[in-house]
Amino acid sequence: MPVTLSAEEIAAGIDRLAEAIREKTAGQPIALIGIRRRGDEVAERVLTRLAEDDRELSFGILDISLYRDDFEHLHENPKLQESDIPFQMEGAHVILVDDVLFTGRTIRAALDALSDYGRPAKVELAVLIDRGHREMPIHPDYTGISLPTQRRDHVLVSLEKTDGTDQVRVIEKDPP
Amino acid sequence: MPHKDLLDIVSLEREEIEHLLDQAAPFKEIFTRSVKKVPALKGKSVLMLFYEASTRTHSSFEVAAKRLSADVTNFDVAHSSITKGESVRETIETLQAMRSDFIIVRHSRAGLPGNIARLTRASVINAGDGAHAHPTQALLDAFTIKEKFPDPAGKRVLIIGDILHSRVARSTSTILKKLGVEVAYLGPGSLVPKVGPENIRRFTDYAQAMAWSPDIVYLLRVQMERQDVQYFPSLREYHRLYGITEARLAGIRDRGLYIMHPGPVNRGVELCDAVMDYERSLINDQVENGIAVRMAVLYWLKPESVTG
Numbered sequence: 001m002p003v004t005l006s007a008e009e010i011a012a013g014i015d016r017l018a019e020a021i022r023e024k025t026a027g028q029p030i031a032l033i034g035i036r037r038r039g040d041e042v043a044e045r046v047l048t049r050l051a052e053d054d055r056e057l058s059f060g061i062l063d064i065s066l067y068r069d070d071f072e073h074l075h076e077n078p079k080l081q082e083s084d085i086p087f088q089m090e091g092a093h094v095i096l097v098d099d100v101l102f103t104g105r106t107i108r109a110a111l112d113a114l115s116d117y118g119r120p121a122k123v124e125l126a127v128l129i130d131r132g133h134r135e136m137p138i139h140p141d142y143t144g145i146s147l148p149t150q151r152r153d154h155v156l157v158s159l160e161k162t163d164g165t166d167q168v169r170v171i172e173k174d175p176p
Numbered sequence: 177m178p179h180k181d182l183l184d185i186v187s188l189e190r191e192e193i194e195h196l197l198d199q200a201a202p203f204k205e206i207f208t209r210s211v212k213k214v215p216a217l218k219g220k221s222v223l224m225l226f227y228e229a230s231t232r233t234h235s236s237f238e239v240a241a242k243r244l245s246a247d248v249t250n251f252d253v254a255h256s257s258i259t260k261g262e263s264v265r266e267t268i269e270t271l272q273a274m275r276s277d278f279i280i281v282r283h284s285r286a287g288l289p290g291n292i293a294r295l296t297r298a299s300v301i302n303a304g305d306g307a308h309a310h311p312t313q314a315l316l317d318a319f320t321i322k323e324k325f326p327d328p329a330g331k332r333v334l335i336i337g338d339i340l341h342s343r344v345a346r347s348t349s350t351i352l353k354k355l356g357v358e359v360a361y362l363g364p365g366s367l368v369p370k371v372g373p374e375n376i377r378r379f380t381d382y383a384q385a386m387a388w389s390p391d392i393v394y395l396l397r398v399q400m401e402r403q404d405v406q407y408f409p410s411l412r413e414y415h416r417l418y419g420i421t422e423a424r425l426a427g428i429r430d431r432g433l434y435i436m437h438p439g440p441v442n443r444g445v446e447l448c449d450a451v452m453d454y455e456r457s458l459i460n461d462q463v464e465n466g467i468a469v470r471m472a473v474l475y476w477l478k479p480e481s482v483t484g
Contacts, residue, residue: 043448063202066214066244067474076178077216079195080202089210116211 005129005145007169010159013128013144014042018049020142021095021126028093029056035098036063036081036108043097044130055126058092059175060085067109095142099157101127104136107155129168131155178478181293181300184309193318193354196472200319203475204274204468206243207264213336216475217246223276224250225267225292227302228281232439233303233313237280241472246278264288267410268295273484277479281305301473307343312473313438314347318355320458321392323465324434329356334372334385336418337396338367344438345396349376369384382418386427392458393428394436395420395446409444420447425454434458 007012021030032047034040039059039073047059062085065078096110107125114123126142147170149155154171158164185193206212209321222241226234241248251271271279272295280301281289288306293300304310318328322332325331333352339345349359349423353375360377361368362385368378379385398414415421420428420435425448427437434456441459443449 066216075478077478080199082202082205084205112215116209116213118210124410174446 002169003167004141004147004170009145010128010166010168012044015049015126017042017126017142018046018131020054021046023052024141025093025095026053026143027055029058029090031058031060031087031094033060033062033085033094033096033110033114035096035106035152036061036083038157038159038162039096039098041112041161042099044161046097046126055077061109062096062107062113064109064113067112069105069109083113085117089114089120092118093118094123095126096119096123099128099159100155101125101130101138101140101143102133102155104134104138107138108136121147129155129157178476180478180480181289181302182311182473182477183290183293183300183302185314185347185354186309188311188354189284189471190354193351196315196469196476197319197322199466199472199476200315200465203243203325203469203471204465206471207468209462213243213245215245216243217244218345220244220246220277221275222246222248222278222280222474223271223274223298224248225253225271225279225281226250227253227281227288228304230282230304232463233282233310236466237301237303237312237470240467240474241278241466244471244474246474249274249276264292265295268292272296272298278474278477299415299477301388301477301480304343307341307346307477308348310324310343312466312470313344314351315473316462317348317394318351319463320465321352321357321462321467322355324458325391328352330358331392332358332360332388332390333392333393333394334360334362334379334388334390335394335396336385338398339363339396340367341399342368342396348394360385360390364414382424390433392434392436393420397438397440398442398445400442411442413450415445419445420451422448422450429454429456432456436462439463 032043034043046076061083063081063083065080071101082092124141127140128144129147130140130143131147133151149170152173156169158167204216237247276298279298280303281292282303283305286306289300289302289305302309302311321328335345352359360379362379365380414472435451436458
């Protein structure tokens with residue numbers, strides 16, 4: 001199975017995200033919140049690149065399993081992991097971070113989850129890969145890589161800390 | 177794979193128990209948020225069917241269901257036709273027509289929740305049936321112990337009290353043994369079963385039981401309302417022989433032991449007032465953990481599809 005994006009391309013994508021976030025929010029305190037799983041790793045790596053900035057940077061992790069809209073269709077509910085939001089959500093400038101943006105349903109769920117921690121001043125969205133095919137009125141503010149795909153394709157992202165290697169593969173499914 | 181019902185601990189595999197205990201921790205995190213509620217069971221209905229009085233277990237289930245956004249209906253048994261002679265089966269047929277997704281049952285008759293489970297598509301959770309089982313109590317006890325001892329295998333829990341009539345003793349010792357915890361019983365000879373699970377030590381003397389070196393002392397409630405026969409001379413005598421008196425509390429503090437109790441506490445019987453302020457009392461933890469564990473159970477069980 002061919003590798004669609006290499007480790008270098010992924011690193012460049014994360015660089016682009018960090019650069020775009022810095023350009024737009026320079027000097028302001030921001031809070032990066034990664035969505036489990038892999039969004040947290042992307043957020044951590046963006047944060048490492050912003051660490052030199054002279055400003056307040058916060059970091060959190062969000063598990064959105066309980067906010068999904070497809071429980072009726074699942075034989076087994078998704079396994080939960082703890083969310084960890086160690087800062088005041090009230091009034092924060094939050095940047096939600098995920099690995100892949102597809103239908104937008106995960107982000108819809110994440111926005112619901114966020115509001116249960118308090119009322120942020122502003123929420124933006126940063127994604128490593130935008131693969132298109134939105135089913136919700138959701139648009140990223142920061143994009144690392146735009147990757148054209150078919151609706152039926154599977155996009156498999158592996159990241160160093162979570163999966164042991166950095167790579168993205170697209171599995172093409174034949175039309176039904 | 178998730179089960180339809182939770183009727184006892186015996187039917188759970190060890191992996192399933194570990195899964196439920198793992199899942200309770202993320203639910204506990206929800207209690208620290210400004211909105212202590214998640215939409216996971218939005219639109220689902222939970223029916224509370226309590227044939228036996230219980231304030232704590234009832235409210236714990238109710239809070240758990242509401243924090244998952246389920247709708248909760250209390251089927252008021254005391255004022256229902258059940259007291260007019262309607263059978264449990266007729267009641268269940270009525271309830272079935274209400275299309276509940278979850279039914280939480282407490283009854284004085286062992287096995288009744290299982291009978292209901294066979295009659296309905298809803299997920300049935302046993303909230304205590306006679307002297308048989310109380311699985312969510314066992315799960316919350318195990319979760320509370322694992323918070324203090326993340327790897328509890330080999331730890332020792334001494335359960336003190338009326339073992340014979342206690343579904344808590346039965347379910348909690350079953351789960352603890354599945355997790356590799358060593359369990360011993362202490363109580364009056366008349367209240368500790370002569371037969372029963374192997375490899376559970378039995379003591380009738382407090383000093384001998386403490387010589388066994390437990391890590392946790394678990395006191396059962398003296399169920400004054402459930403005994404027709406007097407198994408011990410008096411409550412004062414019980415406190416003197418098996419209660420945690422101030423002198424015994426001093427010994428427990430010296431050894432750094434934890435104290436647990438399923439509630440509600442009979443002060444001056446199972447334990448003296450000072451235990452309530454003891455720094456290693458886990459009694460309040462048990463109450464909070466009970467909600468998290470029950471949320472994990474509601475989230476794990478899958479009712480048969482109502483539309484199917």
